[in-house]
Amino acid sequence: MDAPDGTRRWYREVTRRQWKAMLGAWIGYLLDGFDFVLITLVLTEIAEEFHLDTATAASLISGAFITRWLGGAVLGALGDRYGRKAAMITSILLYSLGTFACGFAWGYTSLFVARLVIGLGMAGEYSASVTYVLESWPTRWRNRASGFLISGYAGGSVVAAELYKWVVPQWGWRWMFWIGVLPVLVALWVRRSLPEADDWQREVAAAGAGRPEAERPHPFRPLFTGRRRSWGNAVLAGCASVALFGVFTPVGAGYVPWLSVVAALCLIAFAVQLGGRRGGLLYVSLMATVFCAFLYSWPVQALLPTYLKTELGYAPGQVADVMFYAGFGTMAGCWLAGFVGDRFGTRRAYAATLLASLAFVFPVFAVRDSVMALGASVFGLLALSQGISGILPKYIAGHFPTATRAASLGFVYNVGALGGAVAPVLGARLAEGMPLGRALAVLTFGLTLVVIILVGGDVPQRLARRVDHRAPDDHLVAEAGRSETVPDSASPGSGCASASGEASPGSV
Numbered sequence: 357m358d359a360p361d362g363t364r365r366w367y368r369e370v371t372r373r374q375w376k377a378m379l380g381a382w383i384g385y386l387l388d389g390f391d392f393v394l395i396t397l398v399l400t401e402i403a404e405e406f407h408l409d410t411a412t413a414a415s416l417i418s419g420a421f422i423t424r425w426l427g428g429a430v431l432g433a434l435g436d437r438y439g440r441k442a443a444m445i446t447s448i449l450l451y452s453l454g455t456f457a458c459g460f461a462w463g464y465t466s467l468f469v470a471r472l473v474i475g476l477g478m479a480g481e482y483s484a485s486v487t488y489v490l491e492s493w494p495t496r497w498r499n500r501a502s503g504f505l506i507s508g509y510a511g512g513s514v515v516a517a518e519l520y521k522w523v524v525p526q527w528g529w530r531w532m533f534w535i536g537v538l539p540v541l542v543a544l545w546v547r548r549s550l551p552e553a554d555d556w557q558r559e560v561a562a563a564g565a566g567r568p569e570a571e572r573p574h575p576f577r578p579l580f581t582g583r584r585r586s587w588g589n590a591v592l593a594g595c596a597s598v599a600l601f602g603v604f605t606p607v608g609a610g611y612v613p614w615l616s617v618v619a620a621l622c623l624i625a626f627a628v629q630l631g632g633r634r635g636g637l638l639y640v641s642l643m644a645t646v647f648c649a650f651l652y653s654w655p656v657q658a659l660l661p662t663y664l665k666t667e668l669g670y671a672p673g674q675v676a677d678v679m680f681y682a683g684f685g686t687m688a689g690c691w692l693a694g695f696v697g698d699r700f701g702t703r704r705a706y707a708a709t710l711l712a713s714l715a716f717v718f719p720v721f722a723v724r725d726s727v728m729a730l731g732a733s734v735f736g737l738l739a740l741s742q743g744i745s746g747i748l749p750k751y752i753a754g755h756f757p758t759a760t761r762a763a764s765l766g767f768v769y770n771v772g773a774l775g776g777a778v779a780p781v782l783g784a785r786l787a788e789g790m791p792l793g794r795a796l797a798v799l800t801f802g803l804t805l806v807v808i809i810l811v812g813g814d815v816p817q818r819l820a821r822r823v824d825h826r827a828p829d830d831h832l833v834a835e836a837g838r839s840e841t842v843p844d845s846a847s848p849g850s851g852c853a854s855a856s857g858e859a860s861p862g863s864v
Contacts, residue, residue, distance in 0.1 A: 373551055377492040378501065381485040388481050389512025391536050396658050398519045398529035400478030400665050403531075404508060406464050409500050410662070411784045416464075417658050418604040421777030424479035424770035425599070426595050426826030431480025432766025435487060436575050436759065440553045443762065445483035450477025452537050458672060459533035468605065476543055479773070486749040491555030491758065498832055499702055503694025503746035510743075512688035517679035521672050535552060559758040564774050575763035579629055589626070591773070596622035604777055623771050630760075630767060634795040638820035640754060644773020645810045652803030653742050654779035655796045658683075660734070663792050674727050682732030688825075689743010697747040704757040706744055706751060707812030710804055713740035717801045721793035741804060751811070754832045755820075785844065811838045 372680070395402075395417055402600040405415035427450070435443030452471030461467035485505060493501040516532070523531050580586045599619035602608025608615050627639035664670040664678055689709075696705040716737035723730040749765070786795035809815070 365617055366497055366500070370497065374492050374494070377553070378489055378504060381489045381505055383445065384444060384481055384485055385505055385508030386512040386515070387448065387536070388451065388478055389509035390516045391451055391512070392478060392509075393516045393683075394455070394458075394532050394536060395420075395471070395511040396661050397516060397675075398487070398524060398532055399662055401524065401529040402467070406467075410787070411781060412464070412606065414468060414781050415604050415606075416661070416786045418777035418781055419468045420475035421477060421774050422597070422600045422604055422749055423424060423472045423475035425767065425774050426593070427476035427479035427774075428483050428766030428770030429626075429763055431476075432483035432487075432763035433575050434480075435766075436482045436556075436763035440484050440488035440491070440556055441550055443480055444488060447477045447480030447484055450474075451481065455533050456537045459530040459609075463764045475691065479766060480747075480769040483770060485755060487556075487762040487765060488553045490750060490753055491553035491761075492551075495832065497698060499705070499747050499750050500694035501692045502748075502750035503692070503697065505692035506746040506749065507687045510683050510690060512682055514683035514687065517676045517683055520679075521676035525672055555758045564719055572795075575630070575760040579626070592622045595619075596626075600774070600777075604781070626767070627771070629760065630764065634824035637823055638755060638816055639764070641816035642755060642768045643647040643772045644817055646752070646769055646817065647749075647775040648803055648806045648810060649745065649748065650773055650775030651779050651782075652800050652807055654776040655783040655799045656737070657742065657774070658748070659783050659792065659796060663796065667792055668724055670727075673720070677727055678731050678734060679737045685735035686742045688735075689739035689741075690746030692739065693744045693746040697750065702747050702751045702754070703811055703814060706747060709740050709744040709810050710808050710811075714738060714801060714804060717739065717804070718797050719854030721797045743799070748856045750832070755816070790834060 397445045399413050399416070402416065403410070404407070408518040425449075431447055434446065442849070453475045454470050454475075454477060457473065458467060459471035461470060486502070489501050489505050490498050516536075519535065521534065523535065559649050579589045599608075599615040599622070602621060603612050621642070624640055627643060628636035631639035660682065661675055661679060664675045670678070693705060693709065696709065699705075700708075713736075716733060720730070720733045720737050723733055749769075752769055753761055753765050783792070783795050783799055786799065
């Protein structure tokens with residue numbers, strides 16, 4: 357049924373093929389969220405069995421972030437060169453293998469190594485699935501596509517929370533990881549028959565389909581232009597990995613500030629090379645934006661179960677109930693973010709929703725005796741703060757052209773995701789001098805304000821324009837405008853996009 361004014365309903369503009377693309381990617385994200393959130397739910401049980409203090413246990417959450425920058429870049433490059441489907445399948449196999457291995461861990465070190473493998477696959481899943489869906493859906497509904505896709509992650513966290521209260525008390529924490537592998541066969545079966553992303557197919561065709569493989573996109577070419585540069589970048593990758601390992605494990609105790617500087621300099625060097633003279637500043641500023649986004653969201657996401665069990669004394673069933681509200685709030689927020697982003701523009705929707713979330717931060721940690729009241733408060737906070745991250749992929753992806761989008765998005769996002777590795781450790785450290793709830797509230801409130809300024813003020817794009825005035829405000833819109841006819845969503849300069857690259861309020 358169409359709208360009263362005769363226009364088509366938005367979902368009628370999305371073809372069966374595009375809905376199938378969404379389903380295949382969404383299932384992968386559901387499993388991604390399930391596998392990754394498991395560690396936060398069973399952290400106290402693991403700490404008890406392996407005799408770990410809170411900070412050391414929190415580093416297990418950080419472990420998956422250490423390899424994300426590498427996984428996002430390498431699997432993203434695989435997606436740019438050989439297609440988004442190949443990268444999606446490789447990613448889901450990697451993080452499923454890591455999850456299964458977690459169930460067999462015999463100590464801190466073995467569990468940490470398995471978390472490193474999960475990080476590789478999780479990063480590739482983000483870059484491959486995001487670019488696949490965004491490049492498959494109609495241009496003017498791509499915020500919606502982004503929100504729907506990321507909601508799968510929240511759905512996975514809801515399923516994990518529900519299983520936690522049934523599985524762990526009966527069989528122990530290891531069975532949570534083993535069960536998490538079972539749905540992988542379903543995801544692989546769905547993905548095997550998916551079509552390739554439209555934008556990527558057009559890019560390969562334009563570059564000359566049927567020519568030698570070297571004609572396909574090669575986003576890492578700037579890193580290997582000469583033997584010296586190749587060897588130098590190999591050393592940089594090694595240094596970054598070793599430094600990050602030292603930062604987030606007891607191995608680097610006493611040297612964390614210096615190791616952090618080394619890791620940051622290595623990763624910035626990669627960003628400058630990948631971005632080139634015109635894009636280096638954009639890469640670095642987007643990395644900083646994502647880093648701050650993880651710092652505001654991950655203290656609550658990673659340590660909320662620990663807070664509920666240690667400070668409030670909640671039983672596993674009560675923890676699962678609150679985590680259900682949290683997961684469903686994030687999912688609902690992702691859906692809302694997609695619609696609001698398409699209506700008002702990605703950047704404006706992001707900043708305004710984060711601003712509204714500040715009203716919930718401190719009330720969440722003031723509720724103590726009512727599971728219902730705490731659940732409702734957590735729902736509101738995560739719907740507005742974590743849920744808006746549903747359109748973060750659309751915001752980042754629009755800064756990059758199709759030929760290098762998966763690798764650029766994978767690198768920038770997953771380097772910034774190191775903020776998620778810092779967040780739980782930072783929250784645990786702050787909790788040594790104040791209650792954990794207060795530490796989480798302070799981190800969330802302060803860093804949310806920073807992200808509001810960065811995104812709302814369009815800081816990355818403003819910095820990029822100082823170097824390259826010719827770059828489109830939104831590649832996802834500009835490229836689609838050149839290659840297909842899309843109602844109400846043309847290329848920049850047509851009057852349907854504002855100077856900031858956002859859709860005007862009346863355009864959707």
